[in-house]
Amino acid sequence: MLPYASSSGSKAVPRHHASGYSNGYPRGNTFEISPHRFQPRGAAPPFRRRKGLFLRLAIALVSLLLFGLFVWPGDSGSFSWLGSGSEDFQLETVRYYDLSNVQGTAKGWEREERILICVPLRDAEVHMPMFFGHLLNLTYPHHLIDLAFLVSDSKDNTLAVLERELTAIQASTDPSKHFGEISIIEKDFGQKVNQDVESRHGFAAQASRRKLMAQARNWLLSAALRPYHSWVYWRDVDVETAPTTILEDLMRHNKDVIVPNVWRPLPDWLGGEQPYDLNSWAESETALALADTLDEDAVIVEGYAEYATWRPHLAYLRDPYGDPDMEMEIDGVGGVSILAKAKVFRYGVHFPAFSFEKHAETEAFGKMSRRMGFSVVGLPHYTIWHLYEPSVDDIKHMEQMEQERLAREKEEKEKAMKEQKMKESFGDATGQWEKDKNEIQNLAMQENKKAEEQPAAGQQGGPADGPANAAPKEEKKEGTQ
Amino acid sequence: MARPLGPVRLKRTSPGTIAVGIVLVIVILYLLVSPSAPDFSAARKATAALHPLSPPTSPFRKSSAVGGKAGPPPVTRYNLNNVTITNDPVGNRENVLVLTPMARFYQEYWDNLLKLSYPHELITLGFILPKTKEGNAATIELQKQIAKIQKHGLEKERFKSIIILRQDFDPPIPSQDESERHKMANQKARRAAMAKARNSLLFTTLGPDTSWVLWLDADIIETPPTLIQDLASHSKPLTVPNCFQRFYNAEKKAMDERPYDFNNWQDSPTAQELASKMGKDDILLEGYADMATYRALMAYMYEAGADIHTEVPLDGVGGTALLVKAEVHRDGAMFPAFPFYHLIETEGFAKMAKRLGWQATGLPNYKVYHYNE
Structure with a gap:
């Protein structure tokens, strides 16, 4: 309807002015200048004026094009933004970060603080399903979590499984499941030490094993730490049970380095449960004195009779009913689950792959953190559970068991069989006995008949008992033969 | 001046207004289009990361997703077994990370950096600046220079990527003046802060692709353009050139040069004895008269006209110019911000590298020059 209305309107305009101003000029009163009157413009002049404007605009556009060609010579793509050009993309080569924005606070999840989860892996395929279960259940906002895995010297399918699982998570239709940056880093260190439980925990192998582990951790961290990380969480893949809120729980304490207590469940015959991670401890005078006697490259390891350090271990201080928020200052830390502020690593603290104050790897990490003045804290009553892998002794014991x-x-089984057979034999015997009894009874009756002729009653029971008692013995003999 | 009303009111647009309009349109269009100005070749685009959450040593794609909502970052695999570190870094396309803690911006430093002949598409620059007045000024100047190169420079001049970090702690000494900076009493706190800055820069930018790390101080204003290739050709874990300073010699009435960096040294029994008597938190310093260590200083080993590729083993290194194999840092060798064997910062770094099995090498006849205030 609108076009018609407007066209009738436009018709009305000339009709309205037809009387006086048909050609745009007043007919009568030629010399009267009437400035107070509305003087409609004719159709032509504005168009003529705009013609000039259009001309200028055209010139401007052409000059702009020329200018563009001058600024971006030989660049056909620079104007592709005018079209759709979704295949084309621009590169950003400069990044700016203010590190004072990534200090790490007690409520990181509210302040959108990014956390890097570092997981060193070797031949860990079997643990993957359990680990991904834990990962997906973490309550910390997933988009704030960056994941970094180091796969080293693996002979199994760890890498393929890892990549498949992670790709599936990122491809999930539920965006709340998606993680941030995910890096899988491969690096082989030519590790000679076996990863089985016995060689892993043997005393002689400890120093070099710990140094290699430290090296792997450092390679992982140095390749994955970014300027936008506020926190770094180290997690072993073989944790069996841990609260889903563990990141928030540890973060709330707002410490530079913090570890929970690590225990492991045991089979009943071993007592049901046991402290697992003995690397979280507070320093003792004995240990310091011991350290002074050792040579530069020696590494003190906990939990071995060779080095009696008498240190208070976080693990042994656990009270299952204690306050999970209780803190304890420690000097050495275990590596199963460490939450640290990223600035600790930024300032240079790492996992020494050499003997640092007579320690290596995570214990030396704790020591170095303390040396740099960072707070290192353990939670004795907040426990996570490591997977139970039987040791060689345990396996022997279990084999024996x-x-x-x-x-x-x-x-x-044999006993049962014997009983069965015995029962069967008894069964036969009763049958026999019954038969015998019947026979005897028959005989007795016959004899009775005879006795009726010759009166001598009361001899009935005697002969009946005799064969019944004898029968099992005979049967037993048959059974054993 | 009173103008009659009426037709005059419907004044024609003046040419001036149109000119202003055209200029505005051009400016707006230019601003719209300008982000596309860095036009990189396909080869460079191929190495770019797909998501902003990525190693800072590579450029990333600006969000090109339709609707502006980018998907989650992809799962990325990095095989560090394939990161080579050889004496032919150009031939093997090895990535170099040039790291500079910067308190003041020197144009000469930047010009010298641009002259490096190592392929710029393999160089990532990393800077860390304090959040002081001086640092802010330096940042602004640096960003100006970076924009010039990365946005409007020729492609071969543009660096692979550039990272600017701002320190999260205050420098212990307010002034960066040379006299104040070199006071012995201030040394420990100053160098501890410097160590923290270096580590912050290193561990957040190293990433998974870097083969070499070149430490280059912001006051190094003159190096041979082939610096990286020359130092890498030795294929040593740590390689240090000799740092000199040009100055006007009033006696000779001519320009002259003198040794500058005294942190490159070979250990001496005297120094070790001194160290053994020290407390746990004391540090040994080089170049101070009241602590004579009798160490052999590389600064004095320079021989004019001798082979520039002469090597000497070192026990302590300075950070003015220092090429390090990335694997040394990856193993954990960092700049101790605490006394480590009575050494701190770069000297402590050499010691820590040694504890990890990496030996430092000095090139006494290969010179680089320090700024003279």
Whole structure:
């Protein structure tokens, strides 16, 4: 309807002025200048004026194009933004970060603080499903979590499984599941030390093993730490049980370095549970004195009779009903689950792959943090549970137990069989006995008949008992033969 | 001046207004289009990261997603077994990270940096500046120079990527003046802060692709353009050229040069004895008369006209110019901000590298020049 209305309107304009101003000029009163009157413009002059404007605009556009060609010579793509050009992209080569914005605070999740989770891996394929279960259940906002994995000297399928699982997470339709930056780093150190439980925990292998582990951790961190990280969380892949809120729980304490207590469940015959991570401890006079006697490259390791340090261990101070927020100052830390402010690593603290104050790896990390004046804290009553992997002794013991169990079972089976057979034999015997009894009764009846002829009653029971008692013995003999 | 009303009111637009309009349109269009100005070749674009959350040593794609909402970052694999560190870094396309703690911006430093002949598409620059008045001024100047190169420079002049960091702690000494800076009493606090700055810069920028790290102080104003290739050709874990300073010699009435960096040294029994008597938190310093260490200083080993590739083993190094294999830093060798064997910062770094099995090498006849205030 609108176009018609406007066209009728436009018709009305000439009609309205037809009387006086048909050609745009007043007919009568030629010399009367009437400035107070509205003087409509004709159709032509504005157009003529705009023609000039259009001309100028055209000139401007052309000059702009020329200017553009001058500024971006030989660049066909620079105007592609005018079209869709979704394939084309620009590069950003300069990044600016203010490190005072990434100090790490008690409520990182509210302040959008990014956290880097570092996971060193070797031959860890079997632990993957469990680990990803934990990862996906973390309550810290996933988009603030960056993941970095170091896969070193792996002979199994760790790498492929890892990549598949992570790609699946990032491709998920639920955006709340998506993590931030994910890096999988491969680096082989030519590790000679076996990763099985016994060689891993043998005393002689400890120093070099710890140094290699430290090296791996440093490679991972130095490749993955970014200027936008406020926190770094180290997590072993073989943690079996941990609260899903662990990041927030540890962060709330607002300490530079903080670790929970690490225990492991045990089979009942070993007592049900046991302290696992003995690397979180407070320094003792004995240990310091011991350190002074050792040579430069020696590494003190905890939990071995060779080095009696008498240190208070975080693990042994656990009270299952204690306050989980209780803090304890420590000097050495274990590496199963460490939350640290990123600035600790930025300022240069790392996992010494050499003997630092007679320690290596995570324990030396704790020592170096203290040396730099950072707070290092353990939570004795906040416990996470490491996977139980039986040691060689345990396996031997278990084999022995298994054998014992098998022997016992065999014995029981045999016993049961004997009983069965015995029962069967008894069954036969009763049958026999019944038969015998009947026969005897028949005989007795016949004899009774005879006795009726010759009166001698009361001899019935005697002969009946005799064969019944004898029968099992005979049967047993048959059974054993 | 009173003008009659009426037709005059419908004055024609003056040419001036149109000119202003055209200029405005051009400016607006220019601002719209200008982000596309860094036009990189396909080869460079291929090495770019897909997401802003990525190693800072590579450029990243500006969000090109339709609707502006980018997806989650991809899962990225980095094989560090393939990061080579050889004596032919150009031939093997090895990435170099040039790190500079900067308190003042020197134009001569920047000009010298641009002259480096190592392929710029393999160089990442990293800067860390304090959040002081001086630092702010230096940042502004630096950003100006960077924009000039990265936005409007020729492609071969543009660096692979550039990272600017601002320190999260205050410098212990307010002034950067040379006299104040070199006071012995101030040394420990100053060098501890310097160590923290170096480590902050190093560990947040190293990333997974770097082969070499070149430490180049902001006051190094003259080096051979082939600095990186020359130092890397030795293929040593740590390589240090000899740092000199040009000055006007009033006696000779001519320009002259003198040794500048005394932190490159070989240890001496005297120094070790001094150290053994020190408390745990004391540090040994070089170049101060009241602490004579009798160490052999590389600064004095320079022989005019001798082979520039002469090597000497070193126990302590300075940070004015220093090429380090990335694997040394990856193993954990950093700049101790605390007394480490009574050494701190770069000297402590040489010691820590040694504890990890990496030996420092000095080139006494290969000279670089320090700014003279």
